[in-house]
Amino acid sequence: MASTNRNLNLETALEDARAAYVAAHPVSQEYFEAAKSVMPGGNTRTVLHYGPYPFTVVKGEGARIHDADGHDYADFLGEYTAGLYGHNDPVITATVQEALKGGVTLGGPNLVEAKLARLMCERFPAVERLRFTNSGTEANILALGAARAFTGRTDILVVDRSYHGGVLTFTGDSPLNVPFPIHRMDYNDAEAAAAKISSLGDKLAAVLVEPMIGAGGGIPADHGFLQTLRDATRKTDAMLIFDEVMTSRLTRGGLQDHHGISPDLASFGKYLGGGLTFGAFGGRVDIMDHFDPARAGSWGHAGTFNNNILTMTAGYTGLSKVYTPEVADAFFARGNQFREALKDSVSKLDLPVQITGLGSMMVFHFADKAPTAPLDPASIPNQLLELLHLDMIARGQFYARRGMINISLPTTDAELDAFRAAFTETLETHSPLIREAVSEE
Ligand SMILES: Cc1ncc(COP(=O)(O)O)c(C=O)c1O
Structure with a gap:
């Protein structure tokens, strides 16, 4: 299904890549068109949309996925980091199957929730007490709510162009955002951030930031x-809140541990549910204990599926039996090694391509210098990203269109090598277009 890119200019190369993609994905196209009559644009997760249309995934196995058109891909999207364990980790799958037999909507505290909470308190240094939610978005909303209630203040400071969930999106002004009074700062500009925090003074309830x-x-x-x-x-x-929804997987204790900096609260999500719907937030006991229902004037926080038995089981099994501290350390090193190897291969092409990240999470950028803060969306060469993405799909390699690459635990060394070779070849094929497009920025 490899496209025969004419490579004359970006438009014709892209036309070829799109045509090859459409020709190779007729069944996915049918599913996509049919979905449009019941879901807006055939979509229920904005990040899963890409042009001409996303292929339909029918199955996952280990670190690979299969589409409805019969293609097989190495999965370097890794469900935007939630897929750390791959698609059917045998240990997690077995305990979830066992849990299913005992009933799934139990309506009471169960045997597993405190075990998972205890493990997370042990792993993440800032977390003395913790509560579960159903998503990272919900975890952040509750952490922000807790910070506002605890301080009796209103305002929130975030990083410009950061993302903390579907209703906490700070690239541009989303009309869907929760209506907190929001202020913005630039990432990695310490001096300006300190000045902003000081000037907001006793209006400022919390700073919400991802440590990567x-x-x-x-x-x-x-x-x-x-x-x-x-x-x-x-x-x-x-209050300082670290959003570790993605980054907590990077080391045994997340980036709070890696940096030795303790936020007042932290939020979690994604892989910590062992592949199932998950969110959590926690932190200082004097803040979190306001959720104690026996306490006078306590803060209420219900949520039908907060302790759902399947997620609690999958999450606990994953963290206790699969992603142990030793495995997390080794995986961090393996991710760093892979990123360095990828950078090394790419640097030989002498192209304006940068690869940033830590451990098993990385992103490539078409730019002359590695960014130190999220880029202005207007400066991102979306056509180049599309071309690369479609050509890599044609080579059986899948990652996020915006350039995000996540490794999952079952990924083999041969799969890492194959990705690196395909990525380097694809960049090389389009090197004149890349140079031209980036110099026009
Ligand atoms: C940093 C960060 N925070 C929060 C969220 C939201 O998590 P969820 O999709 O589980 O609501 C995400 C999701 O990608 C995220 O990357």
């Missing part, structure tokens, strides 16, 4: 930036 920007480009925070946020929020008694 995930969706916005796999951009690690400087240690000094995070330390400045910690020091500045302490001075004004604002």
